[in-house]
Amino acid sequence: MSDAHAARRERLSEYCSASGADAALISKPANVQYLTGCAPCGAALLLTRERALLALPGELPPDDSGEHPFAAELPHLAAEPGQDPTEAAAAVAARLGVSDLVVEEHDLTVSRHRAIAEAAPGVRLGDVNLAVERLRVVKDEQELAGLRIAAEIGDQALGELLESILVGRTERHLAMELERRMVDHGADRAGYPVSVGTGSHSGRSDHRPTDRRVEEGDFLTVSLGAQYRGYSVCTTRTFVIGAAPATWQVELHRLVFDAQRAGREALAPGVLGSEPDRAAREVLRAGGYQEERPQPFGHGVGLEVREAPQLGPAEMGKLDNRVPVTVGPGVHLPGRGGVRIEDTLVVRPLEEGGPELLTITTKELLAL
Amino acid sequence: MSDAHAARRERLSEYCSASGADAALISKPANVQYLTGCAPCGAALLLTRERALLALPGELPPDDSGEHPFAAELPHLAAEPGQDPTEAAAAVAARLGVSDLVVEEHDLTVSRHRAIAEAAPGVRLGDVNLAVERLRVVKDEQELAGLRIAAEIGDQALGELLESILVGRTERHLAMELERRMVDHGADRAGYPVSVGTGSHSGRSDHRPTDRRVEEGDFLTVSLGAQYRGYSVCTTRTFVIGAAPATWQVELHRLVFDAQRAGREALAPGVLGSEPDRAAREVLRAGGYQEERPQPFGHGVGLEVREAPQLGPAEMGKLDNRVPVTVGPGVHLPGRGGVRIEDTLVVRPLEEGGPELLTITTKELLAL
Structure with a gap:
């Protein structure tokens, strides 16, 4: 499934470029799953033109069960204790020089949105406008x-x-x-x-x-x-x-x-x-x-x-x-x-x- | 339980008054339940100094099962099809002349928050600051x-x-x-x-x-x-x-x-x-x-x-x-x-x- 997920991310990237955004921060669980395959509860995906990064809610669990194929597939980082993975991802976006970041306003609470803005000072936040939901309508x-x-x-x-x-x-x-x-x-x-x-x-x-x-x-x-x-x-x-x-x-x-x-x-x-x-x-x-x-x-x-x-x-x-x-x-x-x-x-x-x-x-x- | 719920709403009203708000709009399901008893999924509670109003996500289901005691207990209204109950409640707040309305920023998505602001033009929105969660800590x-x-x-x-x-x-x-x-x-x-x-x-x-x-x-x-x-x-x-x-x-x-x-x-x-x-x-x-x-x-x-x-x-x-x-x-x-x-x-x-x-x-x- 790795290729299929990469192709989905590519389509989202194209949408972002067309709408003038540098990067997208995806937080809604079903959308993260659609774009990455298996992802743990609470993970967020940062998608820039060059890379995809999965922010996790903590350390990866020991994977002797082999349940987390994403670990091999996508670069990832663990949020600090008490930090929302979306904040960790937003901070990375700021460091990478992203200027326009679209987020999922239909998923993020007002409080989480504010924390993202604070974690990424100088980054303009926009709305992803249900882009992933629209990609998801037609099934493969x-x-x-x-x-x-x-x-x-x-x-x-x-x-x-x-x-x-x-x-x-x-x-x-x-x-x-x-x-x-x-x-x-x-x-x-x-x-x-x-x-x-x-x-x-x-x-x-x-x-x-x-x-x-x-x-x-x-x-x-x-x-x-x-x-x-x-x-x-x-x-x-x-x-x-x-x-x-x-x-x-x-x-x-x-x-x-x-x-x-x-x-x-x-x-x-x-x-x-x-x-x-x-x-x-x-x-x-x-x-x-x-x-x-x-x-x-x-x-x-x-x-x-x-x-x-x-x-x-x-x-x-x-x-x-x-x-x-x-x-x-x-x-x-x-x-x-x-x-x-x-x-x-x-x-x-x-x-x-x-x-x-x-x-x-x-x-x-x-x-x- | 009706008296206990009324007492809880009274405590929230006191908190609102003390913080300078005219009214609170409660949307988080556990908080709505705490303040009203049984409430259907998606219901929102508007609490002004004088009254409590439950906004429901649609018509009340026929209650031959007797499952919805709130119907008798609290005034309520049904949202229009496609309308979020929080929007319906916010519109009522505006009509009642509320000037400062606190909402649950930790629960509302950015999109829902925007819809509330649009449904209640001229009403200042603030944050309820987890007041109901704090009331809920000590149990009766x-x-x-x-x-x-x-x-x-x-x-x-x-x-x-x-x-x-x-x-x-x-x-x-x-x-x-x-x-x-x-x-x-x-x-x-x-x-x-x-x-x-x-x-x-x-x-x-x-x-x-x-x-x-x-x-x-x-x-x-x-x-x-x-x-x-x-x-x-x-x-x-x-x-x-x-x-x-x-x-x-x-x-x-x-x-x-x-x-x-x-x-x-x-x-x-x-x-x-x-x-x-x-x-x-x-x-x-x-x-x-x-x-x-x-x-x-x-x-x-x-x-x-x-x-x-x-x-x-x-x-x-x-x-x-x-x-x-x-x-x-x-x-x-x-x-x-x-x-x-x-x-x-x-x-x-x-x-x-x-x-x-x-x-x-x-x-x-x-x-x-």
């Missing part, structure tokens, strides 16, 4: 391979859950079990806290598992995603507990299923990022469901489980080839519950077969 | 009760682990199991990712579990802490695998045990915060172990698993009564492993029996 084959494995792990964990007895178990217990199964199948960890909502909690996008137990007749909404080598995906499925779903359950599930399909089918390079959300929402609206303050039904995934682009009504940009995104509409009826169905897909042109579905667990209304 | 009885339960949960999970077969299992698997057990015993979640280090990984304070399996003759270091109602503690123990520990293992464990006891015994109201660290380090130094860049051996715990005070060489303040802290010295020998032993204790005066030990799992060198 190695990144897509990581996302595919993450999706596979989530599918395995979910498949095993569906074979077990669910009635009587709490949301929290089911969520922990799914997390453990993902790790057993090789995930770094869960990409985000697993959400399990049953009964009146089903269908909510932001539900935190409670001690409510699964009951006969419940909708059960499970949202999970494994992280594999830093890359995370999202899957959400809604099932019904017991052999005989009620009519309203069958109908609501069918509606959300159709909405989600409409959203998926709208994915294509060149299409507006708001289009999949609009397509899904139109189906729900025709079925009589409309939100006053709509939350976007989808978003990009990668080193962050929620990253650019946002697939909501306000998105102005167009989708690119090889951008992995989620499509996850849902309906929640207060007091009754609801349905949410979400996939992660990679945007691909029609001539390559259209969007590539990563999360392949069935979306049918299984009665468990 | 309800907070201490939460910490005691968190410690009990961790002790239970650890106790169960010690009764199971360990040889052949991976660090990652053991860590996941401990996390699940803590949740089963009533934890909100793990307060921080459980660390399990075996063999050459043992004794490290920052070790992330790997796929290394526990082997006969290994040291095994486990660091865990449950979060209960938002409050987290830390425990670290080091055991040896197999019936016959080597002489170096017995000796190293004894040394760290003595160092940790010296640190614990140094805890008292009025003592310098650097004193427990110094006492523990002196024992290690006498045993021949000295770090070039010492990491602090302890820190406060509470709504954050690592909060003020820091119990390291650089700490200048004195310890107060009813401050919960960790004492956790360790020695790591690269390539061989090591020992770390950490407790959470509450600082108490001698006449009340001295420091109150919360994490009661034995610190003896158990051979498992």
